[in-house]
Amino acid sequence: MPPMSATATNRRAVGAASDAAAPAIRPAIRISELRKTFGHLVAIDNVSVDVQPGEFFVIVGPSGCGKTTLLRILAGLETASGGSIEIDTPAGSQRPANSMVFQGESIFPWMTVWNNAAYGLRMRNAPAAVIKDKVAHYLDATGLTRFAGYYPHQLSGGMKQRVSIARAFANDPEILLMDEPFSALDAQNKLLLQEELLRIWDEQKKTVVFITHSVDEAVYLGDRIMVMTAQPGRVKSFVRVPLPRPRNVIELQKAPEFGELVHRIWSNLRDEVQRAREQDEGAHDTGDGAA
Numbered sequence: 001m002p003p004m005s006a007t008a009t010n011r012r013a014v015g016a017a018s019d020a021a022a023p024a025i026r027p028a029i030r031i032s033e034l035r036k037t038f039g040h041l042v043a044i045d046n047v048s049v050d051v052q053p054g055e056f057f058v059i060v061g062p063s064g065c066g067k068t069t070l071l072r073i074l075a076g077l078e079t080a081s082g083g084s085i086e087i088d089t090p091a092g093s094q095r096p097a098n099s100m101v102f103q104g105e106s107i108f109p110w111m112t113v114w115n116n117a118a119y120g121l122r123m124r125n126a127p128a129a130v131i132k133d134k135v136a137h138y139l140d141a142t143g144l145t146r147f148a149g150y151y152p153h154q155l156s157g158g159m160k161q162r163v164s165i166a167r168a169f170a171n172d173p174e175i176l177l178m179d180e181p182f183s184a185l186d187a188q189n190k191l192l193l194q195e196e197l198l199r200i201w202d203e204q205k206k207t208v209v210f211i212t213h214s215v216d217e218a219v220y221l222g223d224r225i226m227v228m229t230a231q232p233g234r235v236k237s238f239v240r241v242p243l244p245r246p247r248n249v250i251e252l253q254k255a256p257e258f259g260e261l262v263h264r265i266w267s268n269l270r271d272e273v274q275r276a277r278e279q280d281e282g283a284h285d286t287g288d289g290a291a
């Protein structure tokens with residue numbers, strides 16, 4: 001049986017670059033001079049970064065700067081126009097290479113909550129007992145046990161988002177790709193799931209690539225934050241988050257270091273958000289925005 005995603009292959013190289021001299025500890029993800037165009041539009045331009053095994057890597061950037069596109073390329077759902085992406089999977093690993101929590105709704109409307117959460121495991125032909133155990137565990141962790149037999153149309157938006165989070169966690173991938181997974185949630189559930197994510201990450205030492213619009217969330221969760229420029233999306237800066245772990249979100253918010261980091265990232269981001277808005281207004285003024 002093929003793995004869940006036919007695109008989840010080892011060391012997938014696109015374009016010209018290759019790694020002739022691999023370092024002693026290979027990064028979990030190596031992105032080299034990545035470029036993505038859609039027709040004339042340059043969505044991503046010259047992005048290079050190594051994400052280390054077990055790193056919690058966060059991406060922030062203005063709307064339309066190419067964050068989702070970058071994640072889709074990592075997931076193998078989109079091809080790069082130039083540069084290369086390499087994903088390192090430990091030899092002999094039985095786990096899928098990645099699972100993605102998509103921005104917005106992405107669960108199957110014809111499946112119950114339980115079956116949605118079990119989807120990745122079933123596709124991999126996991127033993128029934130493992131499926132039962134994992135799905136029960138993550139439905140519990142996401143507060144959905146009571147709704148296991150419900151269909152998506154019977155759920156709220158935040159509950160649907162939690163189903164897709166449960167599905168990704170239950171699938172137990174090497175790399176977790178998360179595209180604004182908590183943005184549709186109420187504050188209480190967001191807090192609980194952020195804590196749960198950190199707990200799982202800490203326990204399983206997964207590599208996580210996490211997109212968010214919330215600078216607070218980026219600092220609370222991340223080891224390192226990549227700030228992207230307005231379109232075309234390039235690397236504006238990398239910010240390390242040296243805050244000790246385990247982190248407590250409520251306590252952190254009182255810490256001066258937390259405030260300083262948030263301020264630093266937001267200062268970086270503000271110009272880009274402003275630039276993105278000017279681009280939008282420019283497109284409206286000249287009437288070429290609809291192309």
Ligand SMILES: Nc1ncnc2c1ncn2[C@@H]1O[C@H](COP(=O)(O)OP(=O)(O)OP(=O)(O)O)[C@@H](O)[C@H]1O
Nearest residue numbers: 038043061062063064065066067068069070103231
């Ligand atoms: N399939 C596609 N065809 C054409 N253009 C696309 C396609 N996918 C994305 N784009 C364009 O690429 C740019 C980047 O889109 P992307 O969805 O990656 O942005 P984003 O940073 O995730 O934004 P947001 O924060 O709003 O989610 C946008 O201008 C978008 O219109």
Ligand SMILES: [Mg+2]
Nearest residue numbers: 067068069103
């Ligand atoms: Mg997006």
